[in-house]
Amino acid sequence: MSACPDKAMLIHGLLDGELDAINAAACEAHLTTCEGCNAEYQRLIALREALATPGVAHRAPERLRAGVEALIGAEAGSEPARPIRRAAPWAASGVAGLLAAGLAVMLVLPQVADNGLEQQLVASHVRSLLANHLTDVATSDQHVIRPWLNGKVDVAPPVPELAPEGFPLVGGRLDYIDGHVAPAIVYRRRAHTVNLFVWPAERRLFDGGRMVRREGYTVLEWTAGGLRYAAVSDIDPGDLRQFKAAFEAHSPDPSH
Template identity: 45%
Template sequence: MAMSDDELGMLIRRQAARHAPPGGLAQRIGRALRAEAVAAPVSATAPKRRGWWPSLAWFGTGAATAWGLALVLLATPLPPTDALAEAVTANHVRSLMASHLADVASTDQHTVKPWFAGKLDFSPPVVDLAAEGFPLAGGRLDYLDGRTVAALVYRAGPHVINLFVWPAAEGKVLAPAFSTRQGYQLAHWAQGGMQVWAVSDLNAAELHNFALLLRERTAPRAP
């Protein structure tokens, strides 16, 4: 049964109120509308209709498809891991643009680790991988996943690696997972009661190596 204009408008507003739009929603809707416009342009001789919400018959199949896409996107937020990966990438880019990589700039892990004391409700593991080609450069406070986290800064030649660390839910353990966002390489894992995200413009092989080295150095020791 076809919806009236008022019913369609009410449905869209109700969905928007229930669900926070995922990142990039406006861009995706815009691309869909432009694609439909190219595929099935509206005739210049089409009769004009009045009303705030034009009917689906007036817009034609293309617009109906776009409205349907909008409703699906509103009702389908990004998975938590994907949303967190987007936030990690955004924080990495922001730290580079703001020229504020470190609140404590030091290559000494015994200077960086104590700096976090009293500023966080956990103690992040801090290791120096200078001998392996990834020297520590400092640390700062950052904000992710609804809380304050530790951000450790490493370098690999001219490249910056941001390492975000905070307690893992229920002390879960996760094997490393690798992905790419906006041209940046990401690595994510959890061990020793902490979850860790590493992000850099290093190539994938180098970030894999960094992640594996760091996991080995911070792995809980057997009693």
């Protein structure tokens, strides 16, 4: 007992609710009289029920969900800044407003600028975690990365191997930070990635560096030897400090 060959498409169409009313009625009528076609129809229904078993369709892993969330946050944040227009209401409310606006210009604007920078750093970090984005030169050999960077950027940061300290060197990449083409040196901490961005320092930060948490990522910035460093990762802030200490311990100190 087999289905009528000329009815096969109609049966699928009926199952999928894709037939118009006339064809659907005709097909249903046929099923009541043709055992073969009816058996085929029942078989397809059973298949559909089986495919609806929970666990057949994959669900996005939590890590992916978190990654996409962070991506939206980072990308949304890197859009043209809005805070500027907040200054207007203060300015409009007389002397106190002017004073506040003056303070705001002094104290808020540098903050806003830096927020933009950290937003950029986090966005670059998140982007680097996407497919095939992490490294332009994938090597754990520091003697390969330095010459590779040499012709491409105007900074020559130290590229120490930190595997003994628990941060193996993965490779290097070119990125664009704060108006500079900046190298990103990529390290790993277990399953996590640390991006270390380097560009010329315009001013000195305090020796302890500056740590900012944003979208679940930690940005640790410091300056050394005329260079500005920013390490970005989702590892524990304590681990990131440890990374900075290891990096500094293995870098030749240019200030001596």
